[in-house]
Amino acid sequence: MEWEPLGKIVDKACLSACCLTTALIVGSPVVAAQSAETNLTANCSECHGINGVGTEPDIPHLNGQLESLLATMINDFRSDKRSPKVRIHREIPADRVNTLAKHYSQQVAVRPKSATNPELVARGEALYQKRCAECHVDAGRESDKEAPLLAGQSLQYLIAQSMAYKRGERKYPYLMDDAYRDISEADLVAIAHYFAAEDQVASPRGRKRRR
């Protein structure tokens, strides 16, 4: 796996012949910036896109996630605290962690919605209010206690991670084990449908409804 030295990412973006020519013609720093992003995310974009939107149903969306949380997640993979399914997560160089976390945290792309079942969404909402709302505030949109943005996350990914926690394959963060105590897998699936169906950004109407 090749990793561009960090200092060179921006330089190279500007010095590449194509970019230089375009920049001279258009005089556009935007082109150079886009190239730098392409280089930065070169080892990630196949799966997470340049803008953090997962390219397959089992790949999580990273856009809009807290920068500090993304860095923690990457470091958990690097230190094997969380065993990554994809090897590259373990190999991300230390000097790249914060830059990648910052990049993906700043992306504002709209997460494409997974197909969800309205009955499960309704059941999931009631369960969510009882068990998950304390930390995953506002339908999982607010990152209270460093909880991730779950609204609009991929359904398949949410279900997979919920099962991984329940079956002991992923370590519970914080006091989340309390929230999962004696919950059935069917209930966790319903909550996943609820999170997946929510917009990642609250609409003004949605905000009013919740008050």
Ligand code: HEC
């Ligand atoms: C081949 C596909 C693939 C590539 C390439 C890839 N990822 Fe992932 N990524 C995944 C999958 C799948 C997961 C779900 C976690 C798991 O199964 O291990 C994931 C999970 C993550 C998570 C945790 C998200 C969460 O909500 O828990 C972060 C952060 C992440 N990847 C960052 C990166 C970064 C940064 C790169 C580039 C250096 C990268 N990934 C490259 C497929 C990929």
Ligand code: HEC
């Ligand atoms: C006491 C606080 C707390 C409660 C209550 C809680 N969570 Fe979490 N949850 C967290 C934190 C913190 C994380 C971040 C995990 C990490 O850093 O890897 C998280 C992560 C997750 C993830 C993984 C997301 C990802 O991107 O990898 C899922 C799924 C999840 N929670 C579901 C739930 C569900 C479902 C409930 C209710 C049954 C719940 N949580 C209740 C704090 C909480």
